[in-house]
Structures are given as C-alpha cells and as structure tokens.
Amino acid sequence: xxxxxxxxxxxxxxxxxxxxxxxxxxxxxxxxxxxxxxxxxxxxxxxxxxxxxxxxxxxxxxxxxxxxxxxxxxxxx
Amino acid sequence: xxxxxxxxxxxxxxxxxxxxxxxxxxxxxxxxxxxxxxxxxxxxxxxxxxxxxxxxxxxxxxxxxxxxxxxxxxxxxxxxxxxxxxxxxxxxxxxxxxxxxxxxxxxxxxxxxxxxxxxxxxxxxxxxxxxxxxxxxxxxxxxxxxxxxxxxxxxxxxxxxxxxxxxxxxxxxxxxxxxxxxxxxxxxxxxxxxxxxxxx
Numbered sequence: 001x002x003x004x005x006x007x008x009x010x011x012x013x014x015x016x017x018x019x020x021x022x023x024x025x026x027x028x029x030x031x032x033x034x035x036x037x038x039x040x041x042x043x044x045x046x047x048x049x050x051x052x053x054x055x056x057x058x059x060x061x062x063x064x065x066x067x068x069x070x071x072x073x074x075x076x077x
Numbered sequence: 078x079x080x081x082x083x084x085x086x087x088x089x090x091x092x093x094x095x096x097x098x099x100x101x102x103x104x105x106x107x108x109x110x111x112x113x114x115x116x117x118x119x120x121x122x123x124x125x126x127x128x129x130x131x132x133x134x135x136x137x138x139x140x141x142x143x144x145x146x147x148x149x150x151x152x153x154x155x156x157x158x159x160x161x162x163x164x165x166x167x168x169x170x171x172x173x174x175x176x177x178x179x180x181x182x183x184x185x186x187x188x189x190x191x192x193x194x195x196x197x198x199x200x201x202x203x204x205x206x207x208x209x210x211x212x213x214x215x216x217x218x219x220x221x222x223x224x225x226x227x228x229x230x231x232x233x234x235x236x237x238x239x240x241x242x243x244x245x246x247x248x249x250x251x252x253x254x255x256x257x258x259x260x261x262x263x264x265x266x267x268x269x270x271x272x273x274x275x276x277x
Contacts, residue, residue: 004189004192012261040192043199044265050204054211054234063099070095073095
C-alpha cells in the first residue's frame with residue numbers, strides 16, 4: 001500500500017502516463033481511499049493548467065525580428 | 078492557419094506569416110537554447126537558429142512537424158555553440174521562493190501531516206486573473222535551474238512529449254522526469270502559498 005508521501009513522489013509520473021500498470025493500479029487504489037491525495041492530484045492538475053495558460057511575455061522586438069527574417073527570405077533565390 | 082498554408086506563405090516571404098511563426102515558436106526555441114547554453118548565450122543562439130531556419134526553409138521536407146524541425150535546429154545550433162561542459166550540475170536543485178512539497182509535510186508513517194487545503198480559486202482563469210500571482214509565478218520559474226525551467230516550460234507551456242524533450246536536450250527519460258517533478262512541486266508550492274496568504 002502506497003503512503004501519501006510515495007503518492008506525491010509518483011504524482012508527476014502518474015500525470016504524465018509514465019507509470020507501469022502495477023504502479024498505476026497502486027496509485028489509483030490509494031486515491032480511491034485518500035481525499036487529501038485526491039485533492040493534491042487535482043491541485044497539481046490546476047498547476048499544470050495554470051502553467052499552460054500563463055501568458056508568454058510578448059516582446060515588441062519579436063515583430064521586428066520576424067520582419068527581418070521575411071526580408072531575408074525574399075532575398076533568397 | 079494550418080502548417081501547410083503557413084509554410085507556403087513563409088516560402089513566399091510574407092511578413093505576417095513570419096510574425097506568426099516567431100510568435101508561435103520563439104518561446105519554445107528559447108527554452109531549448111536556455112537549457113543547453115544557459116541564459117547568457119540563449120538569445121544569440123535563438124537568433125542564429127532563426128537565420129538557419131530561413132536559410133533552410135526551402136529544403137524543409139515535412140518529415141517532421143514544423144515545430145520539431147525548428148526545435149531541432151535550435152538544439153543543434155546551441156550544441157555547436159557549446160564548447161565547454163554544462164555550466165551547472167544537471168540535477169541541481171536550487172531553493173525556490175515558496176519551497177516545495179517536502180518531507181516536513183508528512184508524518185513518520187508517510188501520511189500527510191500538513192495536507193493540502195481547499196483552494197478558493199481553483200481554475201486557471203480565476204488564478205491568472207490576479208496579476209500579482211502571474212508575477213509571482215514568473216519569479217518562481219526564474220528561480221529554477223536553467224534545465225528545470227526549460228523542461229517545465231517545454232512540457233507544460235509548449236506541450237512537448239517527454240521523449241521529444243529527451244532528444245532535444247540529450248537527457249535520459251529518468252532525468253527529465255526528475256527535473257519536471259521537482260519544478261512542478263515548486264510551482265505548486267507557490268500556488269498553494271498564494272491561496273493561503275493572498276500574496277506572493
């Protein structure tokens with residue numbers, strides 16, 4: 001039986017689908033019984049979603065770079 | 078615009094297409110360069126990689142996706158720049174502003190001693206509405222080692238598969254898993270801290 005600490009240690013692998021079948025079953029069995037760990041996994045998923053949606057700093061110089069690249073492309077044969 | 082259309086417009090040298098390409102992939106390319114050559118030379122490597130992309134655009138065979146092709150060029154540009162050894166131990170774990178989810182959270186029997194509490198804001202939209210939290214997250218990401226932050230951004234923000242990250246950065250799968258897990262727990266700790274205190 002996994003402890004909560006072990007579940008946390010396995011949490012990223014669980015979220016990334018990196019666990020072997022036996023480990024995945026152990027994680028699921030633990031989650032079925034432990035509300036703290038269910039909450040932890042839910043919050044880890046929120047953490048992932050936050051990172052996915054965290055706006056990238058848009059730099060004004062990026063458009064200038066793009067324009068230079070387009071110019072170079074046009075100059076190529 | 079799908080990739081095929083984008084490619085045609087790039088080949089025609091269309092300015093708007095290049096703006097879209099740069100906006101879409103600059104972040105991922107920078108993360109790859111940052112992981113390999115570090116912060117000092119990352120911008121220069123990305124610039125060089127873009128020039129190589131333009132030079133080789135007509136020869137792009139579409140055997141891989143445009144994204145994979147761009148990131149491979151970036152990784153190769155970075156590796157050829159890298160003459161010295163890596164500047165930092167690969168699995169270096171630097172302290173983060175709000176810590177991680179460490180052993181102090183658990184009792185001797187491995188059960189939670191300080192379990193996670195309910196989050197008031199539990200959607201990314203609600204959380205990211207707070208500009209203070211956005212800045213706070215940027216700070217936490219900046220506190221990670223170059224390798225940790227790059228792996229985190231390539232996985233979460235850019236959606237790369239773990240295997241792709243391994244190939245680009247010449248890392249083993251187990252190292253990528255360790256880097257990713259440690260980085261995620263630090264970001265988790267920042268969110269948790271913000272939920273509990275309302276501040277960074």
